[in-house]
Amino acid sequence: MSPDTNVSVTRRLGQFVYPHRWGALLTVLAYIGAAATEPMIPKLIGYAFGEGFAKDAFPLWMVPVTLIGLYLMRGLFGFAGQYLFNWTVTRSVMDFRAALVNALMRLDAQVYTRMQPGTAVSKVVNDPQQILQLVGDVGMSVLRDGLPALAMLGYLFFLNWKLTLLSLIVTPLMALVMKKVNQRMRVMATRSYDSQLLLVNKVDDLARAWRVVRQFGAAAHERERFGALSQEVRRNNLKTATAAALAQPMSQLVASVGLSFIICVALWQARAEGTGVQAFAEFVAALLLLTSRLRHLSDLAAPLTRATVIAKGCFELMDAPKEVDAGTQELPRPAHGDLAMQEVRLTYPGAAQPALDGLTLTFPAGKTTALVGASGAGKSSIIHLLLGFGRPDNGRVLLDGADVETLTRASLRRQFAVVSQDIVLFDDSVAANIAYAQPRDDAKLEQVLRAAHLWDFVQGLPDGVETNVGANGSKLSGGQRQRLAIARALYKDAPIWIFDEATSALDTESERAVQQALTAWSGRKTLIVIAHRLSTIRDADAIHVLGAGKLVETGTHAELLARDGAYAAMVRAQAGEA
Numbered sequence: 285m286s287p288d289t290n291v292s293v294t295r296r297l298g299q300f301v302y303p304h305r306w307g308a309l310l311t312v313l314a315y316i317g318a319a320a321t322e323p324m325i326p327k328l329i330g331y332a333f334g335e336g337f338a339k340d341a342f343p344l345w346m347v348p349v350t351l352i353g354l355y356l357m358r359g360l361f362g363f364a365g366q367y368l369f370n371w372t373v374t375r376s377v378m379d380f381r382a383a384l385v386n387a388l389m390r391l392d393a394q395v396y397t398r399m400q401p402g403t404a405v406s407k408v409v410n411d412p413q414q415i416l417q418l419v420g421d422v423g424m425s426v427l428r429d430g431l432p433a434l435a436m437l438g439y440l441f442f443l444n445w446k447l448t449l450l451s452l453i454v455t456p457l458m459a460l461v462m463k464k465v466n467q468r469m470r471v472m473a474t475r476s477y478d479s480q481l482l483l484v485n486k487v488d489d490l491a492r493a494w495r496v497v498r499q500f501g502a503a504a505h506e507r508e509r510f511g512a513l514s515q516e517v518r519r520n521n522l523k524t525a526t527a528a529a530l531a532q533p534m535s536q537l538v539a540s541v542g543l544s545f546i547i548c549v550a551l552w553q554a555r556a557e558g559t560g561v562q563a564f565a566e567f568v569a570a571l572l573l574l575t576s577r578l579r580h581l582s583d584l585a586a587p588l589t590r591a592t593v594i595a596k597g598c599f600e601l602m603d604a605p606k607e608v609d610a611g612t613q614e615l616p617r618p619a620h621g622d623l624a625m626q627e628v629r630l631t632y633p634g635a636a637q638p639a640l641d642g643l644t645l646t647f648p649a650g651k652t653t654a655l656v657g658a659s660g661a662g663k664s665s666i667i668h669l670l671l672g673f674g675r676p677d678n679g680r681v682l683l684d685g686a687d688v689e690t691l692t693r694a695s696l697r698r699q700f701a702v703v704s705q706d707i708v709l710f711d712d713s714v715a716a717n718i719a720y721a722q723p724r725d726d727a728k729l730e731q732v733l734r735a736a737h738l739w740d741f742v743q744g745l746p747d748g749v750e751t752n753v754g755a756n757g758s759k760l761s762g763g764q765r766q767r768l769a770i771a772r773a774l775y776k777d778a779p780i781w782i783f784d785e786a787t788s789a790l791d792t793e794s795e796r797a798v799q800q801a802l803t804a805w806s807g808r809k810t811l812i813v814i815a816h817r818l819s820t821i822r823d824a825d826a827i828h829v830l831g832a833g834k835l836v837e838t839g840t841h842a843e844l845l846a847r848d849g850a851y852a853a854m855v856r857a858q859a860g861e862a
């Protein structure tokens with residue numbers, strides 16, 4: 285990491301603290317107040333020893349009053365400093381997290397396919413707190429040791445400015461050694477952080493895949509893999525700690541070289557100019573005190589390095605490619621719902637073959653169109669493009685005649701309600717999941733729950749529609765989760781519905797009920813259905829058959845059977861399976 289990066293990381297961190305600068309400023313003032321009380325203690329002790337023994341000295345009650353008063357003041361300043369520090373840090377952390385979540389919401393779809401969920405959790409939840417705490421602690425040390433060090437430096441100049449200037453010559457040497465040590469620490473801290481993220485992702489996997497792990501009897505296997513990762517984290521942490529532990533002795537060694545040089549010069553000067561022992565002793569004592577303060581300050585490199593490394597990771601997430609939302613056109617609400625693809629080609633980054641290859645097809649408004657084809661034929665990729673999650677390399681996707689690239693993403697996505705193969709539910713109530721991000725309407729809620737064949741089940745739940753469904757609907761069965769997702773799509777009441785294997789987990793009775801509900805809406809909605817079970821799409825107005833990203837044939841169920849092509853073969857194959 286170049287120094288420039290360090291500067292930019294610091295500047296970017298500063299952006300989150302800046303709005304709360306008054307808190308930071310008051311923290312500094314409170315600590316200055318606390319530090320100011322420090323010299324009063326030896327001063328008072330000296331006074332007590334000097335004047336206190338005299339017969340007509342101050343009355344004795346002044347001792348407890350002064351001492352208690354002093355410590356009370358110190359305590360108040362210290363408390364105020366801590367409180368203000370935490371006030372500033374917690375607010376800055378909140379802003380930092382908000383910026384990270386904001387970035388997360390706008391990432392390009394491809395970034396999600398590369399990113400482990402644990403990484404996002406760690407970067408948004410843990411890292412901002414850790415970074416600002418580390419930087420804050422360093423700031424505290426600067427206040428505690430840096431301020432007295434500055435005072436001591438001033439005093440040294442006052443005592444002997446020539447010698448002090450000379451002592452400053454050794455500073456670049458110290459800086460050089462510290463730079464080398466810091467570089468090593470940064471490398472180690474980066475490695476340590478990266479391996480820690482792997483560990484986070486592993487634990488995330490273990491918590492999510494616990495069923496698979498147990499079904500495969502893979503606990504020992506997973507323990508072993510976790511153990512190997514833990515070992516790597518431990519090794520990297522130890523190396524970072526070793527590099528940090530080396531920092532202090534190294535800086536002390538350099539300081540001792542400098543110190544011996546200065547003492548020699550001071551002695552030489554004293555001999556030549558005949559300055560007294562007292563001036564020499566005072567200078568050396570002050571210099572030693574300064575060195576001890578500086579030694580504490582040199583310990584700050586390790587936490588700062590760690591904070592920089594972690595912050596860099598957060599900023600990488602913030603700077604990751606965002607979804608392009610360059611369109612300006614807004615569609616009426618609701619749109620008519622006429623979809624078309626013209627000569628569309630889509631190649632995923634790093635893929636050898638295009639997922640869609642010169643595809644031209646339509647999804648007419650108010651009609652039910654089915655997409656069928658073997659696994660990997662490109663069905664989900666079509667949905668991916670219709671929803672504007674990706675852009676075709678070639679060709680156009682049109683909604684009501686407008687290229688979807690010209691539409692704002694919000695206006696485009698408002699037109700779709702999707703039930704996909706991977707159902708995602710929120711750790712919230714049934715009602716909140718169905719009326720997700722929409723105003724709550726209880727009558728409508730009941731209507732969609734009935735349509736999704738879920739009403740009786742929900743009525744039997746302890747808190748009815750207010751019952752929590754668990755993380756990703758873990759308290760529901762596969763079919764119930766799917767029906768809940770269907771209800772959510774119905775609630776959105778968009779002009780275009782996409783059902784991607786949406787009824788695969790339903791029993792025949794529920795499936796029939798859902799189909800009936802959909803038929804009731806047919807003619808008013810554009811319906812796109814992806815189904816492997818061909819019996820579910822035989823009534824579709826049109827069926828597009830895909831193969832390797834290309835359109836193989838199109839027609840109604842009867843037409844395609846009569847043609848005796850790919851579709852007819854698929855139907856026969858499924859009839860054979862059944």
Ligand SMILES: Nc1ncnc2c1ncn2[C@@H]1O[C@H](COP(=O)(O)OP(=O)(O)OP(=O)(O)O)[C@@H](O)[C@H]1O
Pocket residue numbers: 397632633635639657658659660661662663664665666
């Ligand atoms: N994010 C991605 N990155 C790279 N390749 C991808 C990505 N998503 C899909 N593909 C590839 O694109 C091709 C089409 O995939 P797609 O998911 O559209 O097929 P599908 O017909 O929906 O399959 P299934 O019926 O199994 O869901 C496949 O070869 C797949 O490997």
